[in-house]
Amino acid sequence: MRLIELIDNLIKLFKTDPDYHFFHLDGQTIVLDDYLQVRPENRSIIKQLTSSGKLQVGPFYILQDDFLISNESNARDMLIGHREAQKWTNHMAKVGYFPDTFGNMGQTPQLLRQAGLDNAMFGRGVKPTGFANATSSSDDFSSKFSEMNWVGPDGSKVLGILFANWYDNGKEIPTEKVAAKAFWDKKLASTGRYASTDDLLFLNGSDHEPVQMDLSKAIRVANELYPDIEFIHANYNMYLDQLRKDLPKNLDQVTGELTSQETNGWTTLANTASNRVPIKQRNTEVSVELEKVAEPLATLANVQLGKPYPHDQLTYAWKTLLQNHPHDSICACSVDEVSQEMQTRYMKSEQVAKYVAKESLDELSQNINTNEMAHEQGAHPFVVFNTATSEKTDTTVVEVPLEQVVFNPNKDDPKAIFDELKQKPVIHYQVKDADGKIVPSTVLDVNVKFGFRLPKDQFRQAIIKRVARIRVYLAKMKPLSWMTLRLVPQAKTSDAHLTKKNEREIENDYLKVTVEQDGRLTVLDKISGHTYHHLMQFEDTGDVGNEYVYRASDDPVYVSSNFKNDVTSLVNNDYQQSLALTIHLELPESMNEQLAYEQQAHIDYRKRTAKRVKQTQSLDLKIELVLLKDSPRLQINLNYDNQVKDHRLRVLFPTDLNVKNHYADSIFEVVKRPNQVSAKWKNPENPQHTHAFVNVHDKTRGLTVSNYGLNEYEVARDGGQIAMTVLRCIGEMGDWGYFPTPGAQCQGPQTTKIGLEFHGATEQGRLETFHHAFASQVPFSTVFPEWQNGKLEMNATWMKVATGAVKTTAVKVQEDGEGVVTRSYNLTDKAVQMNNDLANYQAFASDLLENAKSKEPERLTLQPYEIHTTLWKEQSKK
Incomplete structure (x- = not known):
């Protein structure tokens, strides 16, 4: 409702004040959709204002958190944002705009370049430091200027602009001369301190900020007060054009992801990856259903059978999902009502995705030639699809x-x-x-x-x-x-159970897993011959932080090995062995009343002294350990009913390794991260983001811990342990006031899926564990055709996609055309051949916006860390 008032006021302002030239709609197009739901009669006015460039829109659909949403969600935010902006104007704001993102992904420069953007503006991740703006050679993530060159892992470079004085450094400008003089003296000094040129950027707005109706007067007053300075009401495109003319040659360079590595570690806001875990799990579930199931099936039905591709339905599903991806939404650092509405959007997007998938499966089902198969009396055919782009x-x-x-x-x-x-x-x-x-x-x-x-x-x-x-x-x-x-049908069942020597063991050709008496696991990796001890230790601590930041209370740490456990055999047949392990935790019910006082008094979380109460609550961890015959991966399925408050539950996997770096699944990148922190780092924790896996290895062996919707982990500073956050429960939002969030205590039944896999010295073996992690997130799809003739074979691989060092993230039909679009990226730092193939189609290089970059087909070689969008054109239609 405040947005409606803001744009209403803008319309008045543009009409009555000829000196009020521009307003930037925060890099998003969704705000116009929201406004027109309430003011549909103003569509023509909005069209006139955007067409003239007065209302600056794009290039994104929403301002996302890039670390907590999938690869494709990041790409589609740009694709949809560009397409939506083009409906309104030819004057799109050509800005890679990340004003408040909680850290910036390393592949941002490459993605922006592929979307036709050559700059990035951001408020976090890099720290200007030092006396007289000097930086140390050891400060890899600092810059002496607010302008810098930002280089991605593939070598893509954009101009990076840090909002060193935040994105509200020009809000509420006084029009009275004495006040204006005091205001500008301070602002000019603080902003000029980091600027590399005389082109100073002041942003007239902020969170929850109304339009400044007398801005034109404020600018006139400023020009009167400072005759040697020209104050201009500009837009970002104008600013960038002038800035590039004046930039010095000695800009600093920052590389890869920018997550405030050179700060004290308390304000990275990485712990937003672990609050409201069910929200993150639903995001994984719906994202997978949309991009890994519905889109590939709809593309298959289109390519093989000519079924029209449901562009509009899928765009609706994508928009609805993306509406959950603004950084304060998916980061779940909001009041409970926001998260409640997100669940409704997840259901909407998921229902559309499932409908599209079912429609595609029904079409495919009616065309599979099941009559090629023997018809035993009473037999019933069914077809299983693997829509993952990894072997499963x-x-x-x-x-x-x-x-x-x-x-x-x-x-x-x-x-x-x-x-x-x-x-x-x-x-x-x-x-x-x-x-x-x-x-x-x-x-x-x-x-x-x-x-x-x-x-x-x-x-x-x-x-x-x-x-x-x-x-x-x-x-x-x-x-x-x-x-x-x-x-x-058969005469009798053949599902006989096999003899087991030890009811606390499961074993296949790859692993021997033993549940020790204290509930932890000993695992023999038969391939490398190494035995790992004390795996899967659960750790519980009190949390006096908030939705943004975890801070451990000064209480004892509870570990699962100190509690009773029960083990029973679940399945023991020729393809699966599984055990049921229940660990009976007894944990303090909550923090004591001191925490409520400290929250309401708005005492900084670092200074809180609250303790956990003495009253305890049972928390039974019901764990299913599963080994499949042909899989080197141990599946860990965890179910429990959480009734404990103000705590964090993690699961620990000792690596028995001593290394300086580790690897994690990030956005279009297997990112290499140091285990050690900066000397400036004060936070005892070093939380990091992931999607599918974390890997620690040396030159001889390693292990990969995979997950489903668990986005926070930490690797010990010597590399000796991987800790995955399973659940974090807190009762307040935090930030600038007291906002209680009882929903963030995550009370009730919880489900968690984790995988554990080991590898030897080869890169090939390590990459296989990554693909197994990717595939584990994508369910099989099944249909039940009749006995029939049909144009489709009974078994087929309908599109060949490279694996190994390559991961394909998208299989869809081109938005404006009949081609098939795939997107893949190089998991490694070495050039690799991408042997993708689609029968009767030729491959053409494309940009992120699905525009072919050449008229000639190409042989696909991926450079180190390259993201490649491929446009496949049918040979008869090319």
């Missing part, structure tokens, strides 16, 4: 419809139908592939349940169906492929 080994649970009855609720007796199906004898089944080979599987149950269909050409249909719920094991399924299977 996993199980999937499918519900195969054995028979179904369509009924009319107003005429038929559903109970009679239900009972008739329920009373049918249970038949034993096995799964076979198209060649008749038995596929490992387990029949979990056979049930009767309600279902429905919504036909395109008639009224809805109610169904009662009898389904067999089957766990199917699929080994090393290729990326972007499908496989046709069939459920076949």
Whole structure:
């Protein structure tokens, strides 16, 4: 509602004050969508103001937090933002605009360059330091000027501009001369202190700030007070044009990600990665459903069958998802109402993605030639798709419809139908592939349940169906492929349990995992021969911080090895072994009343003295440890009901290594980060961001810890331990006042997925663990075709994508055209061949905005750390 008032006032101001020239809409286009929901009658006025350049829009859709959203979410924010801005104006603000992002990803220069932008403006990440603006040679993330060259890991360079005096250094400018003189004397000195030129930038606005209606008068007064200085009401494009003319040659250079590495460590705001963990998990879930399931399936249906690609539906889903990605939203440093609304948006985006995926699967299902496969009596075909762009080994649970009855609720007796199906004898089944080979599987149950269909050409249909719920094991399924299977009756079950020597052990050809008496794990990596000890220790501490910052209370640390545990065998067959481990923690219920006082009195979190109460609360960690036959990855599934407040729960994995650096999955980059901190660092913690994995290795071996929606980790300064934050519970927002957030205590059932994998000395082995982490986040998709003839083969890899040193993040149809778009990046610091291939299509280099950069097809070689968008054109249409 305050936004509506702001733009209403702007319209008045532009109409009545000819000297008020420009207003920058914060780098976003979404604000116009929001405004026009309430003021649709003003669309033509907004169009006139944007077309004339008075209202400056773009280049993004929203101002995102780049570290906490996926690779593709970052790319689509730029793509959608550019497309939306072009609807309004030819005067888009050509600024890589990150005023308040909590750190800046290392690949920003390359992404901006690929979107046609050559600059980045940001408020955090780099620190101007030193007497007389001098910087030390050891300050790799400092600059003597607010202007600098920012170079990405691939060598892409943009002009970086730090808002050294913050993005509100020109707000509320006085118009009375005495006050104005005092204001400008101070502002000119503080801003000029870091500027490399005489072109000083003052930003007339801030958070929650209304439009300054008398700005033109304030500028006239300033020009009167300082006749040797020219004050201009400008826009960013004008500023950048003038600045580039005056820049000196001795600008400092900063490289890679900018996360305030040269500060005291308390204001990096990296702990926003661990608050409201369920929000982050839902973001992973919906992002995967949209970009890793719906889009590839819709592209497959388009390429193979000519089904129209649902651009509008997917754009709606993307916009809805991106609306959860502003930095204060996905960082969850807001009041509870913000996070509650995010959950609604997640549901909306997810429903559209699932609908698109189902429509595509239905089309594919109707065209797969299942008649090529043997028809045993009572057999039921089904097809599994791997839409991940990495090879995948996993199980999937499918519900195969054995028979179904369509009924009319107003005429038929559903109970009679239900009972008739329920009373049918249970038949034993096995799964076979198209060649008749038995596929490992387990029949979990056979049930009767309600279902429905919504036909395109008639009224809805109610169904009662009898389904067999089957766990199917699929080994090393290729990326972007499908496989046709069939459920076949058999005389008796073959799911016999194997003999085990030790009920606290599981084992396959790669690993031997033992649950020790204290609940920690000992793992023998059979490939390297190394044994890892004391893995999976849970650690719980009190937290007197807030949604922005974790700060441990001065209380004892609780570790899981000091509590009782129970172990039982869950599954032990020819393709899976799993154990159930329950650790019975007893933790303090919360912090004491002192914390509430310190919060309300707005006492700095670093000075708080609150303690945890003596009353305890049970927290049972229910852990499923899973090993699959052909997988070197240990899957750790954790479930628990959190009723404890004001605490942080982490899981620790000792590495038995001593190294200086580690590696993590960041945005379009496997980033190398130092374990040690700057000498200026005062925070005892060194939290970092990740998406899919963290890796620590030396020249002989290493381990990769993967996750699902857990974005915060820390590696010990000697490299000897990886700590993943599982949950962080706090009761206030923090920042500039007291805002209680009971929802951030994350009370209730919680689910966590973690993976553990080891590798030897080769880079190939290490990269395989990364791809296994990527693939673990993408579920299999399943359809149930009839016995039929069809134009599609029973088994196929419909697009070849490179793995190894290459990761593909997008498979979609071009926004303005008929081509297929893929986006891939180099996981390494060495040039690699990208052997992607799409039958009957030729590959052309493209920019991020899906414009072909050449008229000739190319052979794809990725340079170190390169991000490559490829436009595939059908040979007959090129």
